[in-house]
Amino acid sequence: MxxxxxxxxxxxNIRFxxxxxxxxxxxxLCILDWYGSALAGKDEKPILSIxxxxxxxxxxxQATLIxxxxxxxxxxxLVNAAASHIVELDDIHKSSIIHAGTVVIPAAAAVAEAYGxxxxxxxxAVAVGYEICYRIGEAVSPSHYYYWHNTATCGTFGSAAATAKLLNLNVEQIMYALGNAGTQAAGLWEFIEDGANxxxxxxxxxxxxxxxxxxxxxxxxxxASKILEGRRGFFNAMSEKYDADKITRNxxxxxxxxxxxxxxHASCRHTHPAMDCILNIMKENALTHQHIQSISIKTYQTVLNITDNPNPDTVYASKFSSQFCAALIAMxxxxxxxxxxxxxxxxxxxxxxxxxxxxEADPYYENAYPEKWGAKVVITMKDGRTFSEGTDYxxxxxxxxxxxxxxxQKFITMTIDKVWNAKEKVQAILQLEEISAAEMMEAGEESCKQIQ
Amino acid sequence: MxxxxxxxxxxxNIRFxxxxxxxxxxxxLCILDWYGSALAGKDEKPILSIxxxxxxxxxxxQATLIxxxxxxxxxxxLVNAAASHIVELDDIHKSSIIHAGTVVIPAAAAVAEAYGxxxxxxxxAVAVGYEICYRIGEAVSPSHYYYWHNTATCGTFGSAAATAKLLNLNVEQIMYALGNAGTQAAGLWEFIEDGANxxxxxxxxxxxxxxxxxxxxxxxxxxASKILEGRRGFFNAMSEKYDADKITRNxxxxxxxxxxxxxxHASCRHTHPAMDCILNIMKENALTHQHIQSISIKTYQTVLNITDNPNPDTVYASKFSSQFCAALIAMxxxxxxxxxxxxxxxxxxxxxxxxxxxxEADPYYENAYPEKWGAKVVITMKDGRTFSEGTDYxxxxxxxxxxxxxxxQKFITMTIDKVWNAKEKVQAILQLEEISAAEMMEAGEESCKQIQ
Structure with missing residues (x-):
């Protein structure tokens, strides 16, 4: 076996x-989030090249292009997967280090639509695809991740599994799909040095x-029948260490x-814990930003290393400035x-x-990192009142x-300049078990047309 | 740099x-040999699936399918590259362990035809493609070859280089092509355990x-600008050892x-040295097989390990039988x-x-292997005459x-049941510098049609 x-x-074996x-x-919700990311990214230059x-x-x-x-x-x-990763707002699974949505869902949606x-x-199919690539990613992480982009390599198993499920393949055929997914698995991190497309x-x-x-x-x-554990298979060739148990446990x-x-939020993940606290304080106490005296953030050191930037000069840089992000969400x-x-x-x-x-760095949050990505915020108002909130995640x-x-809300704001009927699209996706895959994708197409 | x-x-920089x-x-000749292999393989089941x-x-x-x-x-x-590898008669470069024709030429021919x-x-473009993938293959061999199918991994750089040359890309763009070839490079040997498609x-x-x-x-x-030598690039990720000098030397x-x-010959390479000797002896001395008393082959041990089979029972097995191959070529x-x-x-x-x-195994040939793949043949006729010949390669x-x-001759025999005008096609390819890529490929298409 x-x-x-x-x-x-x-x-x-698994059924709906x-x-x-x-x-x-x-x-x-994963599909909704993927769809929003794909719409948000669809007009970026690298996507237009593809x-x-x-x-x-x-x-x-056969299938709708985003x-x-x-x-x-x-x-x-090609088009829908590329589009859904570029604004960096797509989902992430921490223990397998995989963005599954951007790989699994475009493949599954295209095959589901094409086959009616x-x-x-x-x-x-999406649940199966996520399950299988997450397990493979967990089995090879973290060593595989040093050279390889898990989303690309392990993700290939996910898109194969999801589409194999949709095509109603038998067990032998699903094995062929996984075997030929593994032998195509590729994606080196070297591109990150150049911030390349x-x-x-x-x-x-x-x-x-x-x-x-x-x-x-x-x-x-x-x-190959043993693409994972075989002598010249995925584990041995592409990971210094691996834990095969993670494939099958539970x-x-x-x-x-x-x-x-x-x-x-559409910024660096390290800016998020403080932003969440600020948003809560402002909303729960009905504060207005004009009356703020100070916002004090205490967090783990990595936040400062990466996002301590009091003067960002581009929109991109502003997403990596804790000062900017804090002020933005308060305002x-x-x-x-x-x-x-x-x-x-x-x-x-x-x-x-x-x-x-x-x-500022704070020992509590520093010690808890990287298992917890936390922050504590104190907002002092001009009238002397102070409000504070902390979070570990x-x-x-x-x-x-x-x-x-x-x-x-995220979907609506991230697609606001891309589609005119975002709410209807949200409704369609959230009732997906009542409609066909084609209806979901075609609804998207129609609304794209109308805004263009 | x-x-x-x-x-x-x-x-x-390089020009015709x-x-x-x-x-x-x-x-x-490489193009001719590729074309013959592709025609010979085009009707096999895995190719028809693709x-x-x-x-x-x-x-x-845009481009002709074989x-x-x-x-x-x-x-x-996809179609032309798959077709040209399946009958296992395509070319091979020993020091890089790459079958370049089956990867470089289909890509180059398709782009050349599509762009007129x-x-x-x-x-x-083909010369450039071979050059670049051979150099990369030599740099990472033999350690890369343990897990990876060089033809697939290193070959990707070859098809990228050849097509980049055809597209007249500038230096930066050729770097992009090579970088994104390297990050897609894949192909694990694990499939060989199952003899899979x-x-x-x-x-x-x-x-x-x-x-x-x-x-x-x-x-x-x-x-990536350093896809080969970068910290998380092709060499480090995919090869235990490598020699970067081989990329640029000469x-x-x-x-x-x-x-x-x-x-x-259309059989296992290990059967070839003896077959070459038999063919020469038979032709040079105008012998007829009916008068043969015995054929004695002395060679390296691997030939016996893999091809000592006096009773092959399938056509496939007959290609791995030294006895069968020797008798066949004599007859x-x-x-x-x-x-x-x-x-x-x-x-x-x-x-x-x-x-x-x-x-039989012979110490001379055994000691020379694997640098030399040699054999000595003695043919004794019924009338008592003996003829012998040896070869190191x-x-x-x-x-x-x-x-x-x-x-x-190889082209004509390997395509005899595929095209009716093989000789004209040979002539076209051998005058390739006088015609367009499309003319070469379309000539093929026409003749396929006529035989079907």
């Missing part, structure tokens, strides 16, 4: 009816390669998709993608508020989950 | 006029991935494509793809001749090159 066979049997209600609801190439190549109208129109499953994987499958099929190519190709493996498996195109008894983290009550812009960057009012923000971590309303 | 930049500058006559002639998938996906008619008709560059890469480029452009997926994807990297680079899609002063080996004067078939496998005359073949190795006539 190889590891691949155990995963294949798991994937083959086996998913607990919580898992179904959570999976729809889109243009797929247009040169052409393809049958940029509008339809193309082949392969092309939809239901929203329930899509939900089941490669990151988008990684997610694009992980989605494409997984779908390719599964679609060929449907035609009985064979593969398999079928838990659903790892609910361990997923969501990003609420605007949100810090979504559209809140970061050139206008606010130049705002004297915001700059004035930034000067009232201090950031940023909002959206599984220990402090984002709720449905927060994710809906 | 990164290694990638040095390779990119080399690729950018810089290629010595010998290199141009040799490159055309073809069927590309038909489901569809694509603009199976007939046209599709996108991406689809042509000349045969000269294609020849230059994965081998064809590897060449298909290496061609596709390299072309994808170069086509995106044309749109300034950026990549770069531009030699052309590694002329180190290429060709396979003449028919050739051992091409079509010579291995079920009819000859059952032939009492051949079985009778096989019984006269003996294979199989025909087609660079030390004992196959000549143009032999490669033409």
């Amino acid at each position: 190889t590891l691949t066979r155990m995963l294949a049997e798991y994937a083959s 009816e086996d998913l607990p209600h919580e898992v179904v609801e959570y999976t729809k 889109l243009e190439l797929t247009q040169e190549w052409g393809g049958n109208e 940029t509008g129109g339809k193309s082949s499953i392969g092309n939809a994987c 499958l239901s929203g329930k099929d899509l939900i089941t 490669t990151k988008q190519l990684h997610t694009a190709k992980a989605a494409y390669n997984g779908a390719l493996a599964a679609l060929l498996a449907k035609k009985d195109f064979t593969s 398999l079928g008894k838990e659903f790892k998709i609910i361990e997923n983290s969501f990003k609420i 605007k009550g949100s810090a979504s993608l559209i809140d970061y812009n050139n206008e606010i960057l130049q705002s004297p009012e915001l700059r004035n508020l930034m000067e009232k923000v201090s950031v 940023p909002k959206g971590d599984p220990e402090k989950p984002a709720d449905k309303e927060e994710l809906i | 990164t290694l990638t930049r040095m390779l990119a500058e080399y690729a950018s 006029e810089d290629l010595p006559h010998e290199v141009v002639e040799y490159t055309k 073809l069927e998938l590309t038909q489901e996906w569809g694509g603009n008619e 199976t007939g008709g046209k599709s996108s560059i991406g689809n042509a890469c 480029l000349s045969g000269k452009d294609l020849i230059t 994965t081998k064809q997926l590897h060449t298909a994807k290496a061609a596709y991935n390299g072309a994808l990297a170069a086509l995106l680079a044309k749109k300034d899609f950026t990549s 770069l531009g002063k030699e052309f590694k494509i002329i180190e290429n080996s060709f396979k003449i 028919k004067g050739s051992a091409s793809l079509i010579d291995y078939n079920n009819e000859i496998l059952q032939s009492p005359e051949l079985r009778n001749l096989m019984e006269k073949v003996s294979v 199989p025909k087609g190795d660079p030390e004992k090159p196959a000549d143009k006539e032999e490669l033409i």
Whole structure:
């Protein structure tokens, strides 16, 4: 009994009816979050380059492109996966270090749409895809992560598993899909030295390669039967250490998709704990930013190392400034993608508020890091009142989950200049088990057209 | 000055006029040999599976498929690269352990055809593609080869380099192409345990991935600048040892494509040295197989380990039987793809001749192996005459090159049931510098149609 066979049997056996209600609801939120990220990123230059190439190549109208129109499953994987990673707001699983949404969901959505499958099929496939790539990522982390971009490498197994499930492959065929996913797994971290576009190519190709493996498996195109644990397989070739037990421990008894983290604010994750505290204090006490005397942040040292920047000069840099992010959320009550812009960057009012923000390291938070990413904020008002709040986790971590309303709000703000009917789209995705995969994707297309 | 930049500058600067006559002639032979392999393999089941998938996906008619008709560059890469590796008659470079033809040429031919480029452009690009992947393969061999299928991993750089050259990219863009080739490099040997179809997926994807990297680079899609030597790049991640000097030593002063080996006979390479000797003895002395008393082969031990099989029961097994291969070439004067078939496998005359073949290990050949793959043959006739010949290399190795006539004959026999006008096609390829890439590829398509 190889590891691949155990995963294949798991994937083959599971049905929508086996998913607990919580898992179904959570999976729809993952899909919603993915969709928002894809819409938010669809007009960025690297995505348009990939889109243009797929247009040169052409393809049958099988699946909706997030940029509008339809193309082949392969092309939809490339465009939709690349688009959903670039604004860096997509989901993340901490223990496998994988952004699963950006790889698994575009592949699954394209295949589900092309084959006329239901929203329930899509939900089941996404949950299976997340489960399998998270387990493989956990088995090889952290050593694999030194050279390899887990989202790309392990993610390929996720897109293969999800699409294999949608194609209703038998156990042997799912093994072929996983085997030929593993042999295509690629994605080196070296690009990060240059901040290169490669990151988008990684997610694009992980989605494409997984779908390719599964679609060929449907035609009985064979593969290695021990791609994970084999002598010249994925574990040995691509990871200094690995823990094969993580592949199967509690398999079928838990659903790892609910361990997923969501990003609420459109800035560096290290700025989030303090921002969450500021937002709560401001809202709960109905404070107005004009009356703030000072904002004091105590947190772990890494926050200072990366985000202690009192004078960011670009929109990108402003997302890595704790002072900017603190002032922004105090002033605007949100810090979504559209809140970061050139206008606010130049705002004297915001700059004035930034000067009232201090950031210091604190032993409690420093000792707790990296298991906990925490901060404590004290806001002192001009009238002398003080308010304080602390947190051990940023909002959206599984220990402090984002709720449905927060994710809906995130979707609406991150897609505000991309679609005109965001609320209807949210509704469609949140009722996914009642509609088809095509209806979900096509609704997106229609609304893209209307705003353009 | 990164290694990638040095390779990119080399690729950018070289012109057709810089290629010595010998290199141009040799490159055309590589293209001829690739084309024959692709035609020979085009109807095998795994290739038809890939073809069927590309038909489901569809694509603009940019480039000729070896199976007939046209599709996108991406689809042509997948189909034509997979087709050209499956009959195991494609070329091989010993020191880099790469079958370059099956990866570099399909990508180059598809891009050259799609962009309306000349045969000269294609020849230059193929020489550049071979050069770059051979150098990278030599730098990481042999340690990389333990886990990784060099043809797939290093080959990706070759298809990227060749297509980048055709697209007339600038130095920066060629670097992007190589960087994004390296980050896609994949292909684990684990599949060999199952004899799986994965081998064809590897060449298909290496061609596709390299072309994808170069086509995106044309749109300034950026990549790592140190994909080879970077801390988290190809060398460190994927090879226990490497020799970076091999990337640049004599770069531009030699052309590694002329180190290429060709396979003449359609059987295991270990059967070839003895077969070459038998063929020569039979031809030079005008012997007839009916008068043979015995054929004695002395060779290195590995030949016996792998090919000592006096009773092969399938066509596949007959290619791994020294007794069968020796009798076949003595009887028919050739051992091409079509010579291995079920009819000859059952032939009492051949079985009778096989019984006269003996294979023994010999210290001279054993000591010289693996640098030399040699054999000595003694044929004794019924009238008492004896003839003997020895060789240190199989025909087609660079030390004992196959000549143009032999490669033409190989092409004709390996494609005899695939095209009706093989000789015209040979002529077209051997005059490639006078025609366009499209003319070369389309000629193939036409003849495929007519035989079907």
